[in-house]
Amino acid sequence: MTYQSVEAPGKTIGTDALRSRPCPHNPAVSCSNCRLSDLCLPIALNKSEIQQLDNIIERNRPLGKGEHLYRQRDEFRSVYAVRSGSFKSYTLTSDGKSRVTGFYMPGEIIGMDGIGSRSHGVSTMALEHSSICEIPFSQLERLSHQLPNLQSRFFAIMGNEIVKDQQIHTLLSSYTAEQRLASFLLSLSTRYARCQRSPDRFLLQMTRGDIGEYLGLTLETVSRGFSSLQKKAIISVKSREIAITDMAALKAILGE
Amino acid sequence: MTYQSVEAPGKTIGTDALRSRPCPHNPAVSCSNCRLSDLCLPIALNKSEIQQLDNIIERNRPLGKGEHLYRQRDEFRSVYAVRSGSFKSYTLTSDGKSRVTGFYMPGEIIGMDGIGSRSHGVSTMALEHSSICEIPFSQLERLSHQLPNLQSRFFAIMGNEIVKDQQIHTLLSSYTAEQRLASFLLSLSTRYARCQRSPDRFLLQMTRGDIGEYLGLTLETVSRGFSSLQKKAIISVKSREIAITDMAALKAILGE
């Protein structure tokens, strides 16, 4: 794996518009002026509550591609909100293979796998140059105890994570390779849209292998699947660059 | 499906010991004298806190086999703790097939799929004559706000659910049929042990079809898998009655 170095500037013509436009990696950014505040933790909090949340958040230095946010079995201390970039969480199976348990994009919360046992159940790695807001969990608990809205919000975030995991359970236990890929692309599409980026044209930050490990397929099957979808004129693939050219057809693969 | 009728007394010789020994379906039972209190919600609460929790819990009439606790898209109002019996949660896919997302045993919490969206993401049905403690969620939130230990405990329960779901994700995306079955039996075994029942001899309350829908296999493959494990003298199967005869070998299927 070459996850060690920092992302190089794209050379392919036309991909510039697809690259991340992060909140500047500026620790002075606060929740109240972050453009992700309407899809992140602060939803449903009022100004003064956001201020209090802001006070416990640590805005660390950004992570380079391939750097770990935490590793499996690390002591659990914080959850993290993605400010810019993207991450993958993965676990190692008993025979040494890695399996991806999730991809995370701006505004999404990472690290809830550690809350129950006080140690992390998976490892989490930056897929590109990325920045995060660290939220020390003991302080989040203390503050949640003072702010019912925050407690409620965090219960909801965890509940949504559970629902998301159950949907993947369904996907993995009954969908074909092509359906899994369609579902994966649609999920990325809606999540890109949610953080103000194009829903039908984006750059995959993960490898075919990562996608395969997430969807329960081999990287060859992922590659073949993309080729097949392209042959049907549903998407257009140029290495990591994806364009969804027929959204309705992509949804139809799942429907009916 | 014949989920409509109430469980009949077992006729097979020797299965009596395998049947549920529920907390009596007596609404007067309280958390403080429930023998599940050390694996259910009240862990880490002191006497007075348990009392307060007790006050918001509704102990409804028991459910018969095949009865629904709630259905997909029902308004979310409560979470539930299993007192006796067992449940399955399932969802219907777009093509009308059902997929099981989880099985629940005494001391486990059901219904967290509704917390995020305020409506249930799955349906939940009793697999046998079962009883539950209903915990109205708005009251649980209010009480959690007063009792930091309870808030903490519920965060932990939800965190554990997330970890469990991620482990199933890994199982579904990389295990063979035989490994899935081994993992499933081991999970049941430890959960039976946790509620004071035999870890190596138990009665399956779900059909082969249910197991298949949960593990991403067809019922035929589940049946073949049980036969194969029996042929290897790892388990003994007599319809719904399972005996694990070689626990080490069962674990070895997953390990290494």
Add this chain to the structure above:
DNA sequence: TGATAAGTGTTACAGATTGGCATACTCTCG
């Protein structure tokens, strides 16, 4: 700068696992 190495992605083909169907048997319930 250019050459080399390492990593990533695509495609073909053979092989393995699982699914789907048919059938027979078992168990439970009315």
Add this chain to the structure above:
DNA sequence: CGAGAGTATGCCAATCTGTAACACTTATCA
């Protein structure tokens, strides 16, 4: 006792995997 659900098993087909060869991109170093 009969009906219907649930279970077991054989057979064949479909899908996905795994190997391998090759192309392409990115990183490293002379």
